[in-house]
Structures are given as structure tokens and as C-alpha cells.
Amino acid sequence: NAGVTQTPKFRILKIGQSMTLQCTQDMNHNYMYWYRQDPGMGLKLIYYSVGAGITDKGEVPNGYNVSRSTTEDFPLRLELAAPSQTSVYFCASSTRDLSNEKLFFGSGTQLSVL
Amino acid sequence: AQKVTQAQTEISVVEKEDVTLDCVYETRDTTYYLFWYKQPPSGELVFLIRRNSFDEQNEISGRYSWNFQKSTSSFNFTITASQVVDSAVYFCAQGTSYGKLTFGQGTILTVHP
Numbered sequence: 001n002a003g004v005t006q007t008p009k010f011r012i013l014k015i016g017q018s019m020t021l022q023c024t025q026d027m028n029h030n031y032m033y034w035y036r037q038d039p040g041m042g043l044k045l046i047y048y049s050v051g052a053g054i055t056d057k058g059e060v061p062n063g064y065n066v067s068r069s070t071t072e073d074f075p076l077r078l079e080l081a082a083p084s085q086t087s088v089y090f091c092a093s094s095t096r097d098l099s100n101e102k103l104f105f106g107s108g109t110q111l112s113v114l
Numbered sequence: 115a116q117k118v119t120q121a122q123t124e125i126s127v128v129e130k131e132d133v134t135l136d137c138v139y140e141t142r143d144t145t146y147y148l149f150w151y152k153q154p155p156s157g158e159l160v161f162l163i164r165r166n167s168f169d170e171q172n173e174i175s176g177r178y179s180w181n182f183q184k185s186t187s188s189f190n191f192t193i194t195a196s197q198v199v200d201s202a203v204y205f206c207a208q209g210t211s212y213g214k215l216t217f218g219q220g221t222i223l224t225v226h227p
Binding site for chain 1: 118123149151157158159161164205207214215217218219220
């Protein structure tokens, strides 16, 4: 049971570098999400997707881009890394309806921008 | 806009004590969902409970219990006879549709032996 898989687990970037955080799920969930968790804070929604080819902004989308070409994959792209993007990033997925479902989270990616 | 407030930033207890984590939420929606997640030191998020806004029945699961009071917009979490393994960060969250959750800032619970 793989669930939601995120890679890499840790990464250090220099200011201005770019990278892609990978997220894949094997539960055939339509909905996928990217959250970030800053130290001592709760999670904030960056982007979400309700299905292949459909994405939308969350609460803190600036500096990020996403794509959803397949049901399984939902990569998060950082184009010009900034120190403010130092955070732990969580990918999650769910079936369509929260009335009888929960979010399934990946194990997180710890990103430092120096 | 939704807002979730967890009153306690940190709580420290001795093993076997009971502990209650408070959660207050704000929303204008009539249908919404409330969650508690646990984040142990390993960092992953572990689902504990989901509650629908139209179901105010309290729930007990082993040493865990949840008290949902719509009148005060609260969804508190109690651990009875705490154990060292309960040490973690606990997040309360509220959502209205399709997984767009608003999280509280978390409560760090430390249980000392």
C-alpha cells in the first residue's frame, strides 16, 4: 500500500534555483493538494487539483506552479527559489467528497533555500 | 473566510494525566467538516477523526474522545491517561469542500514519563 509518495524527502536549494517536488498516488483519487508547513505553524494550501488537466490556486500560490497531466501525479514547481519558500511541503489526495473521506498525506519534503 | 484557532501552543503533562486540546473555528458555511490530525516527531500527518457539521454526537475511540459543540464553534480533543507515545503536534482543521482544509497552528503535546 504505497498511498501518497513524495520525492525527494530533503533538498537544499540556492536562491534563484528551480526544482520540482514530485507527488504520486496510487489510490485513483481525483483530488490532489499541495500544502506547506512553516515552522510552528499549521498547513497552508498552495494549489489543488480536482482531476487531470484541472488545477486551481489555494491560499499561498505565489512562487509556485503545478500541473496535472495524469490522475496519479501532481508535481509542484518552484521556478526561482527564495528563502521564504523554506518549508516542509506535503502532498495529499482524497476522493471527491469530504463528507465521507479524509485527506491522505505524503510523508513530506523538507526544503531549505539558502 | 475560515479560521481555526488552537488556544494552546504547547502543553506539557506527566504520563497518565488527562489532557484536553482546544479548537475553535469560524465559518459562515452551514455544511462543513472538522478534523484532527496528529504529527509525531517523524513528521507524517496521521488522521484521527472527521466530524460533519450536522452530527454533534461526541465520539470516543479508546483513550481519545472528541467534544463537538456547534453552539460555541468548538471541537475539543481529550486524551485520557496520556502516554509518552502521545507526544506529538496535534492539528485541528476545518473544511467545506473537496479537501481545502484550513488548519490551526497546532498544539505541541509533550508527555513526560
